[in-house]
Amino acid sequence: MNIKILSRSANLFSTDALVQAAVKRKHTVQVIDPLNCDIVIEKKKPEIYYRGKRLDHVDAVIPRIGASITFYGTAVVRQFEMMNVFTTVQSQALVQSRDKLRSLQILSKAGLGLPKTVFTNYSKDVSGAIEHVGGAPLIIKLLEGTQGLGVVLADTQNAAESVIEAFNGLQARVIIQEYIKEAKGADIRALVIDGQVVGAMKRQGKDGEFRxxxxxxxxxxxxxxxxxxxxxxxxxxxxxxxGVAGVDMLQSERGPLILEVNSSPGLEGIQQATGKDIAKSIIRYIERSI
Incomplete structure (x- = not known):
C-alpha cells in the first residue's frame, strides 16, 4: 500500500516509528508536511499537490496533526477523505478532539465518568463556579492548553478566585474542574486502536508536580x-x-474519570513503558481497513 504520514517532521519519534513499522510491513511510505500541501477544489475532482507534485494513488493517511496547525491540517485530511483515501483519524473527529469543552460534552452524553467541570462566559460569580466543583483545591485549564501548559492547581479559595479572575480579565477561556485527591498526581494513558486497548501506562508527576x-x-x-x-x-x-486515540483518565473512588481523548497521541512514552510496538498496531489497523 501507499501510505502518507501527515507530520511536520520525519525526525519526530512517533513519525519515525510509523515509517519503520510501515517499511517492515512492506508498504510504500512518505512523510508529508501538511503545511506544504496545496488543496485544489473542483467539481468531482478534489486534488492535493505536495511541493508542486500531485499526490495520487494514495491508499491511506496517518494524521499526526499538532494543535498549532489544527485548522489547515484538518483541511488536508478532509481533502484526502474527499479523494476516498482511508484515514486513521477522520477530520471531524480530529476537530472535536481539539475542542476540550465539546469533548467533555460528548463524553458526558455517552455516560462516561468525568471530573465535575464548570465553564462560564467570564462570569462575575466566580465563587459560585468554584462551589459547583466542590471548592478548593481545584484545577483551572486553558481551553487551548496542551501537554500540561495552561493548567493550574489552585489550593485555596482565594487563589482560585484570583487565577480565574485574572484569566477572565485577559478574556482567556478556561474550564474549572474538581481536584481528584486520591489520584495522587498520577493518571492513566490508554492507547485505543480500532476499538481495542493495545497498551496502557500509568504516568506519575515528579515530586511537587500535580501534572x-x-x-x-x-x-x-x-x-x-x-x-x-x-x-x-x-x-x-x-x-x-x-480509530486511534490516547485516552487519559484518573483513578478515583467513584471509578475511572476521563480527562481527555487525544487524537494524535505520542508513541514514545507508551512504547517504552509497555515494550509494545504501537506503531505496528496502527499499520495493521490500516491493513484490516482497506
Whole structure:
C-alpha cells in the first residue's frame, strides 16, 4: 500500500516509528508536511499537490496533526477523505478532539465518568463556579492548553478566585474542574486502536508536580487496566469516533474519570513503558481497513 504520514517532521519519534513499522510491513511510505500541501477544489475532482507534485494513488493517511496547525491540517485530511483515501483519524473527529469543552460534552452524553467541570462566559460569580466543583483545591485549564501548559492547581479559595479572575480579565477561556485527591498526581494513558486497548501506562508527576505529563518530567510504567478502566477507554474512543486515540483518565473512588481523548497521541512514552510496538498496531489497523 501507499501510505502518507501527515507530520511536520520525519525526525519526530512517533513519525519515525510509523515509517519503520510501515517499511517492515512492506508498504510504500512518505512523510508529508501538511503545511506544504496545496488543496485544489473542483467539481468531482478534489486534488492535493505536495511541493508542486500531485499526490495520487494514495491508499491511506496517518494524521499526526499538532494543535498549532489544527485548522489547515484538518483541511488536508478532509481533502484526502474527499479523494476516498482511508484515514486513521477522520477530520471531524480530529476537530472535536481539539475542542476540550465539546469533548467533555460528548463524553458526558455517552455516560462516561468525568471530573465535575464548570465553564462560564467570564462570569462575575466566580465563587459560585468554584462551589459547583466542590471548592478548593481545584484545577483551572486553558481551553487551548496542551501537554500540561495552561493548567493550574489552585489550593485555596482565594487563589482560585484570583487565577480565574485574572484569566477572565485577559478574556482567556478556561474550564474549572474538581481536584481528584486520591489520584495522587498520577493518571492513566490508554492507547485505543480500532476499538481495542493495545497498551496502557500509568504516568506519575515528579515530586511537587500535580501534572503527570511526560513532557514535564513525569515518569511512566506499564499498568494492567481493570475491566472498568478498559471499557471506559474503549467507550471514550468510540464516543469521539476516533480509530486511534490516547485516552487519559484518573483513578478515583467513584471509578475511572476521563480527562481527555487525544487524537494524535505520542508513541514514545507508551512504547517504552509497555515494550509494545504501537506503531505496528496502527499499520495493521490500516491493513484490516482497506
Amino acid at each position: 503527570s505529563n511526560l513532557h514535564r518530567g513525569g515518569s511512566a510504567e506499564v499498568i494492567a487496566l481493570s475491566e472498568e478502566e478498559e471499557n471506559a477507554a474503549i467507550k471514550a474512543a468510540r464516543a469521539m469516533k476516533l
